[in-house]
Amino acid sequence: MASTAPDVVDLLLEQHQQIRDLFATVRASEGQAKQQAFEDLRRLLAVHETAEELVTHPRARLADGGNDVVDARLAEETASKKLLAQLDGMKVDAPGFDGVFAALETAVLEHAAAEEREEFPLLRDEVDQAQREKMASAVKVAAALAPTHPHPSVGSSMTTNLMAGPLASLVDRTRDAVNQVLGRPS
Numbered sequence: 001m002a003s004t005a006p007d008v009v010d011l012l013l014e015q016h017q018q019i020r021d022l023f024a025t026v027r028a029s030e031g032q033a034k035q036q037a038f039e040d041l042r043r044l045l046a047v048h049e050t051a052e053e054l055v056t057h058p059r060a061r062l063a064d065g066g067n068d069v070v071d072a073r074l075a076e077e078t079a080s081k082k083l084l085a086q087l088d089g090m091k092v093d094a095p096g097f098d099g100v101f102a103a104l105e106t107a108v109l110e111h112a113a114a115e116e117r118e119e120f121p122l123l124r125d126e127v128d129q130a131q132r133e134k135m136a137s138a139v140k141v142a143a144a145l146a147p148t149h150p151h152p153s154v155g156s157s158m159t160t161n162l163m164a165g166p167l168a169s170l171v172d173r174t175r176d177a178v179n180q181v182l183g184r185p186s
Contacts, residue, residue, distance in 0.1 A: 007132030
């Protein structure tokens with residue numbers, strides 16, 4: 001009997017579409033709606049990249065040519081994290097927001113396209129369906145525990161994410177909860 005559970009590639013493709021949709025929403029919105037859409041996007045980008053760094057990148061490295069593919073994706077992720085960190089805590093109506101946001105959108109969408117073109121096929125070709133389903137579950141767990149803000153100084157390696165990630169996540173989630181109670185943007 002064929003499994004109906006989503007595999008990791010399907011899950012990440014779905015998240016990529018959510019990211020594209022949120023970029024469009026931010027661009028099309030104003031005021032508080034724009035701020036909320038950006039906060040949602042920031043959270044999704046932070047947890048999505050952490051989950052990939054912990055789950056999919058290490059497995060893709062095992063494929064023939066995987067190291068080069070993953071190294072290129074990590075460089076892109078680091079560049080995107082730096083742009084996202086510039087925007088983190090900035091109001092969407094602040095001078096300079098739209099320019100940095102446009103650069104972030106270009107970087108993130110190019111990165112997602114490269115993953116879909118280069119990394120995801122490695123996972124589909126090298127990892128069986130059952131393992132890809134387990135990886136999807138692992139991505140969900142990692143996303144639930146990942147930091148919700150960009151931390152470019154942490155880097156993009158599995159070791160640094162495992163060491164610094166839990167503390168960053170605790171701090172981020174505490175800050176998010178306090179800001180929510182106070183009615184401030186996260």
